[in-house]
Amino acid sequence: MGQFARFAGVRLLIAFVTLAVISVAVFAAMRSVPGSYADVMLPTNARPEARAALIDKYGLDDPLPAQYLKWAGNALTGDLGDSLTSGDSVVSELGSRAAVTVELALLGGLLALLVGVPLGLVGGISRSRRATGFVRVGNSVLLSLPDILVGALLVWVISTYEVPFTVGGWEPLFSDPYANLQAALPAALTISVLGMGFVMTTTRGAVAQIASEPYVQAAIARGETRGQIVRRHVLRNSSVPVLTVFAVYLGYLLGGAVIAEVLFSLDGIGRYVIDATGHRDYPVVQGAVLVAAAAFVLISMLVDLLYGVLDPRIGARSAK
């Protein structure tokens, strides 16, 4: 267990460093917007007192490193400033929209796994020419379907024909699960197609490779059945590469949800940020990017820890 704790410690450190680097990048990006930071962060009709308060709050007369520390400190305590357009606190605005984005990302990821893993497994194990040919075509098609096309098609179908799905009309999951899924499923499907392709490709490759590993050959020699070999050896051992791709894809989904939110008019973080980008609502953009980056770092760290659990060799190797 000591070994694992050390492994976990290293991951935590890496996550912290990554987050620090990202926050510096965001800070630098916001300061390189033309115009002074105070002008950028305030509505055009702001009064001089508000301006003075902002300069004081962020120490805008201090040297840049001091400004960064002040800004990062504020962000850490949950103060991301106020929206320029609505005047509401960015943190509370993001919080009220997070549920939609998180549900879309999780649902999309789940769909990608549910479709991608079994198809990849079939493609990797099957020896029949027909099955492998079919899988190859299916895989190329899944990897080539643009999410914007799938989404537009679904929106068109839903608004033209009688189907049990809706465009928009989001209900919170726990107040009306059925209505929630009516709105969430097509949106999640939109962003999951590419992930299905990725997961399928990776699963197929990993399974094909593991099938030739000596321990699988040995399992065959010991008379294990096909089902036993898949359950005992193939699934577990192929989970690491699949998880790697899945983690990257979850990171993509955090942003990819934007496309579904825009297409299906859902009030998530993504659409909020895109609108804010259009209105040059900088506090919102900056806050949302930071929060999304933090979420991404958190996911990567959890996935890294999961590696150590799934494949004991990884934990041992990196703790050295």
Next chain:
Amino acid sequence: MSVTFPSPTPAAPAAPSAGRRRPRVPFKGDPLGRFGLFLLIALVAIGLFGPALPIGSPTESTGDRLAPPGDGHLLGTDELGRALLPRIVEGIRETILIATGVVLVATVVGVLAGCFAALAGRRVDELIVRATDVIFSFPVFLIAILVSVVAGPGRAAAMAAVFAVTLPTMVRVVRAAALPVVERDFVTAAEVAGASRWRLLRVHLLPNVRGVVIGQVAYAISLGMLIEGGMSFLGLGVQAPAASLGSLVGSGRLYLTIDPAYALVPGVVLGLAVLAFNLVGDALRRETDPTLEREA
């Protein structure tokens, strides 16, 4: 009845392998690959020569707004009365150019970085791999949003996103292909004999990574087109009056119930373009990777 006694001299190093004697017919015995190649050539030809065809201007209004496909306008018109056919042709060119251009730059950088990682010591190698890990798993949309905030939305934001997505994979693929070469004896021998790193790269590494890089380029372009499509769809990438396939879907989505072709046709064309590059990449990989041959 044949018995061969292989010569006892060790096989000569297969350094500059592949090359010269490539099969004359591309992707022989691979109908999917040939279909992809055909599609790719057709789309590139349309993108290149389309503007010369008598199909009208992509930016001038015809007067009819949101006309359905058919009478007068093959694919209908948009909300400003611009004919969609020439806009889609322009979109094909824009989308393919952005993806291809960025991927080529990413390839040059990726090949250099990947070979450098393989040749350099352990420390540098690990650093490069870690860095690509971080960029690779960083959500692209955040990068595009940051760039579009600083530089304003436009091609640059979409290109930055495409670059950020395609570079890390390229570095990894090249490094993975270069590592075993570096570890082979003849490279060590060349190093001992005092060959410069640049020479090692040119003579030993590049010929050996060429195969995987060509296949990877096709994949990267297909992914790049998807990313560009998403960015321009959201209004972060190509801006009107210019058009990319993604930006057309983005403006067409508002009229899905009135004129579904406006959004769906460019979407389908984008899908076909991505499919073409994917199939070609797949076929190239099959040609360069002998282990895949037997599995079929």
Next chain:
Amino acid sequence: MAFLEARDLVVEYATRRGPVRALDEASLEVAAGEVVGVVGESGSGKSTIGVALARLLPGNARVSSGDVLVGGRSVLAMGDEELRALRRDTLGFVFQDPIGTLDPTARIGRQLGWMIGGKPGDRELVEHLERVRLPDPERTLRAFPHQLSGGMAQRVSIALALARAPQAVIADEPTASLDASVRSEILELLVSLTREAGTALMLMSHDLRAVRRFCTRVAVVYGGRVVETAPAQELFSSPQHPYTRALLDAAPGAEAPGETLRPIAGIPPVLHGAFRGCAFVGRCACAVEACSVERPVVHSDDHDVLCHLAPVKEKAA
């Protein structure tokens, strides 16, 4: 009565450069309870015989003719279920790379439990590991393969191979990847455990000294054929086939003081199809005309030699 038998077995691999013949009418018998050593250079086809006994040939390999029998039943004619039962209960395999043949993601106890079947208690698992003389069985049960040394992992593999009390164990270079210091210990363990249980053992090895020490009978494989089979003592004291003689001369440890080792000139052939002559003709110092055009046939009963010159030698002796 042979328990394991390869009968005129021809196995060909499909490669990019056309078919390669790994076994060219190889015949080999292992009686119940017998310890047979199979020796030969890398690529001679000895591993192919071993895997062919359980129809474990890789996907690109094909049995062109001949037959494989275990306990009198043809392995080639078996259905899937029957074949699985054969691999699971009748045969046991020990491979060269012990750590690689254990699933890296499962603890040893779990893998042993899979092999035994049902829900074995800890006590039962411990007993299996005690049998292979692992010093700390409880701890080994909780370990992952990468935490074991090669020698410990090979003991685990032996425990796995013997877990269902098979009637024959096929061990392909079981000590080749291990430290020299533990090799003879592991071999001794394998041989003594199979002897105790009355299990037949087929031991493929490069190590002539070990084969001489542990095996009752030895088969020499060359160019996809079994060129000589004889009781171990006899084979080592009076080898008949020119290849066997060359092999013994080339092996360290067998030379008389002051004598130098004589490596075999040339390298083994790669067969692409049926070959009429003797496989060794290209490297044989005493080849006659018949050797390159006529396939030799087996001579004598207890000491089989696949050589045109063998009967002459016998008369001379």
